[in-house]
Amino acid sequence: MAFTDLSAPSTKTKVKVSSVLHRNVREFGAAHMFDGSSDSCWNSDQGTPQWIVLRFLRPVLVCRLLLMFQGGFAGKEMQVRVTFHTPPLSRAPLPASSPIAPSADAAATPCEHEHTSPPPSKPRTSVVNGKDSSTTLPMKSRPMLVGTFYPDDDNKSQSFELTAAIRAAAQEREASVRGAERDEDIRTYHHDRGPEEGEEGFDCMCKVVEMKLTFNGSSDFYGRVTLYRLAVWGLEEDQAT
Numbered sequence: 001m002a003f004t005d006l007s008a009p010s011t012k013t014k015v016k017v018s019s020v021l022h023r024n025v026r027e028f029g030a031a032h033m034f035d036g037s038s039d040s041c042w043n044s045d046q047g048t049p050q051w052i053v054l055r056f057l058r059p060v061l062v063c064r065l066l067l068m069f070q071g072g073f074a075g076k077e078m079q080v081r082v083t084f085h086t087p088p089l090s091r092a093p094l095p096a097s098s099p100i101a102p103s104a105d106a107a108a109t110p111c112e113h114e115h116t117s118p119p120p121s122k123p124r125t126s127v128v129n130g131k132d133s134s135t136t137l138p139m140k141s142r143p144m145l146v147g148t149f150y151p152d153d154d155n156k157s158q159s160f161e162l163t164a165a166i167r168a169a170a171q172e173r174e175a176s177v178r179g180a181e182r183d184e185d186i187r188t189y190h191h192d193r194g195p196e197e198g199e200e201g202f203d204c205m206c207k208v209v210e211m212k213l214t215f216n217g218s219s220d221f222y223g224r225v226t227l228y229r230l231a232v233w234g235l236e237e238d239q240a241t
Contacts (some may be wrong), residue, residue, distance in 0.1 A: 003233040006060050009034050013232075014055040017047035017170045021224065033230040041070065041228040048223040050075065051214045054232060059207035064233040065160040067151060073226035074153040075215030081143040082166060084173060084211035087213065114179035143212060153219040157229065170206045 006011050009031075017030045021043040032053045035195070044050045062082065069075065119134035163202050213233065218225050 003063060004236055004239065005231050006056060006062065006234050006236070007034060007054055007230060007232040012057040013069050014057060016051070016053045016055070017042060017044065018051045018143050019047070021045050033227050036229075038228060042230075043073075046222040046224055048218060049214050049216045050218070050225045051212060052227075052230065053213075054211045056209050056211075059237050061206055061235040061237075061239075062166060062208055062211060062232055063161070063163045063235070065162055065213075066157060066229065066231040067160070067227060068157045068229040069151065069153070069155070069220060070226035070228065071153055071155045072219055073224055074151055074219045075213075075225045075227070076150065076153075076217035076219060077215070078149045078151055078170045079160065079214040079216065080146040080149065080160075080165075081128065081212045081214070082146055082169065082208040083141055084170060085207040085209050086204070089111075097203065124215045143210070146174060166206055166208070174205055 005011075007015070015030045015034070020030070022045070026045035028041065030042050033042045033052075042052075065080070067075075067206045146162060146169050149160050213227050217223070220226075
């Protein structure tokens with residue numbers, strides 16, 4: 001399957017950078033990393049760390065990262081973080097026999113200290129008067145470290161494979177979410193997830209909406225980073241299904 005440049009100007013992707021040399025966006029702004037010209041670049045100001053944030057504004061599967069620095073101004077110790085797309089977890093209704101499911105009588109006559117409505121950050125689900133009152137539980141999304149990479153200090157295009165690292169981070173995230181669910185003794189399921197194993201099952205939980213590249217150092221003494229090209233290769237949502 002052919003990959004797509006998810007960061008191309010024709011896409012919805014938005015870019016933000018830590019700094020621009022002399023604040024001269026016209027000459028050294030972030031847009032020059034994506035214009036396809038070998039004569040223009042993003043040039044950061046002095047200091048470390050420098051970073052780039054790509055907001056895809058839609059779920060995508062990121063597979064590969066391509067960078068082309070200017071020798072002598074290459075980013076060092078590059079940390080890649082992603083924010084995963086978070087479809088809601090649909091909570092299954094609790095059986096009436098469950099010790100944490102309220103009875104119909106109890107639901108009809110709440111005690112003095114019972115909240116009449118659940119806290120918005122932690123919705124409840126139960127069976128009340130024979131009716132399913134299940135709700136959706138939004139999964140909290142936070143950037144996760146995918147890995148640390150070490151670009152070469154030269155002018156050549158450099159490629160970094162991210163598929164396996166992103167998959168591992170997604171599995172770690174899923175495991176932590178499932179552990180929290182077990183602690184609450186509430187049965188859940190992903191309404192749109194495929195099999196537990198195999199490429200198709202992993203695709204659904206590996207979709208990301210944002211990526212951050214952090215350069216904790218630079219081959220330049222003053223910490224400046226000069227990047228002529230940045231491309232994020234992968235699959236759009238309709239290609240991954």
